[in-house]
Amino acid sequence: MSAGAAPGTGASGPAMIRIRLLLFASYAEAAGREEAALALPAGATAADALAAVRREAWAARLPPQPALAVNRRYAAPGTALADGDEVALIPPVAGG
Amino acid sequence: MSAWLTDQPIDVGSLIAAVASDGSGGTVAFLGTVRRSPEDGDVASIEYSAYREMAAAELDRIVAEAAARWPDARVALRHRLGGVPTGEASVAVVAAAPHRAEAFAAARFVIDETKRRVPIWKRERLGSGVARWVEGRPPAGSEEGRGGAR
Numbered sequence: 001m002s003a004g005a006a007p008g009t010g011a012s013g014p015a016m017i018r019i020r021l022l023l024f025a026s027y028a029e030a031a032g033r034e035e036a037a038l039a040l041p042a043g044a045t046a047a048d049a050l051a052a053v054r055r056e057a058w059a060a061r062l063p064p065q066p067a068l069a070v071n072r073r074y075a076a077p078g079t080a081l082a083d084g085d086e087v088a089l090i091p092p093v094a095g096g
Numbered sequence: 097m098s099a100w101l102t103d104q105p106i107d108v109g110s111l112i113a114a115v116a117s118d119g120s121g122g123t124v125a126f127l128g129t130v131r132r133s134p135e136d137g138d139v140a141s142i143e144y145s146a147y148r149e150m151a152a153a154e155l156d157r158i159v160a161e162a163a164a165r166w167p168d169a170r171v172a173l174r175h176r177l178g179g180v181p182t183g184e185a186s187v188a189v190v191a192a193a194p195h196r197a198e199a200f201a202a203a204r205f206v207i208d209e210t211k212r213r214v215p216i217w218k219r220e221r222l223g224s225g226v227a228r229w230v231e232g233r234p235p236a237g238s239e240e241g242r243g244g245a246r
Binding site for chain 2: 022024025026029063065066067068069072073074076077088090091092093094095096
C-alpha cells in the first residue's frame with residue numbers, strides 16, 4: 001500500500017488509486033471488520049478489488065461471484081474504479 | 097437516517113396519512129411482520145442491519161420506478177432496522193391511487209423489489225441469546241443475482 005503517495009503520482013511505480021472497501025453482515029463478522037482502505041493500480045476494476053479481498057483467509061467462504069456495489073449501486077465486476085470510490089461486498093440480502 | 101429507514105416501531109397511520117389525498121379512491125397498506133413458526137425454534141426477535149446509504153439510494157430508485165409505472169399512485173415506505181420482536185412490523189409499504197388496481201400493483205411492486213434488491217440483512221436472536229444469520233438471496237441487479245453472466 002502506498003500510504004503516503006498522492007493518487008496518480010508515479011514517483012516510484014505505477015499510479016495508484018485508493019478505495020474504501022465495505023463489508024456487512026456475515027461477511028463483516030467473518031472478516032472481523034467492516035471497513036478497509038485498499039490501494040490498487042490506476043485502471044483497477046471492481047473485480048480487482050474483490051481479488052485483493054480474496055487473499056484474506058476469511059474470504060474462502062465467499063461465493064464464486066459475490067454481489068458487488070460501487071458507490072452505492074450494484075456493479076459488474078468489470079466496472080472501472082476511481083480514486084476515492086466506495087466498493088462493497090454485498091452478502092445475499094434478506095430485507096423486506 | 098433517510099426517510100425510508102427507522103429504528104423505531106413503524107407508525108402505519110402516519111404513512112397512510114402521508115399518501116392520503118382527495119384524489120385517492122383506494123389505499124393499500126402492506127406490513128411485513130416478524131413471524132415464528134415451530135421449525136424456527138425459539139426465535140425471540142430479528143435484528144435487521146443495512147448498508148444504510150445504499151439501502152436509501154436503492155429505495156429512492158424503487159419508489160421512482162413505481163412513480164414512473166403508476167404515475168397517479170402515491171407511495172410511502174418504512175423499513176425498521178435493529179431488533180424487531182416477533183409479531184411486530186419490520187417493513188410497511190402504503191400506496192394510494194385513484195383506483196384500487198394501481199394501489200395494489202404499486203404496493204406489490206415496491207415490496208417485491210425491496211425484498212429483491214435492498215442491501216438489508218437479518219439475524220435471528222434466539223431466546224437463549226444465541227444469534228444466527230438468516231440465509232438471504234443474491235440481490236437482483238447484481239451479477240450474482242443474474243447468475244453471474246461474466
